[in-house]
Amino acid sequence: MKARVDEDLCSGCAVCVDTCPAVFKMNDDELAVVIGDSVPEDAQATCKQAADECPVEAILIEE
Numbered sequence: 001m002k003a004r005v006d007e008d009l010c011s012g013c014a015v016c017v018d019t020c021p022a023v024f025k026m027n028d029d030e031l032a033v034v035i036g037d038s039v040p041e042d043a044q045a046t047c048k049q050a051a052d053e054c055p056v057e058a059i060l061i062e063e
């Protein structure tokens with residue numbers, strides 16, 4: 001599974017970082033970015049939760 005953040009949509013609210021810090025971090029521009037190439041097995045549930053919670057639907061999940 002892979003995750004991607006659309007930087008044109010991200011508002012920098014950091015909800016995804018709070019929900020799934022194994023996958024998301026804030027960059028120097030205060031936008032969320034994905035850590036690593038693929039989502040670790042044990043972080044997939046919280047990663048999907050973060051995508052659901054993102055207020056601007058900026059997180060894209062690829063199975």
Ligand code: SF4
Binds near residue numbers: 005011016
């Ligand atoms: S939850 Fe969405 S809008 Fe908020 S920082 Fe994460 S990707 Fe950006």
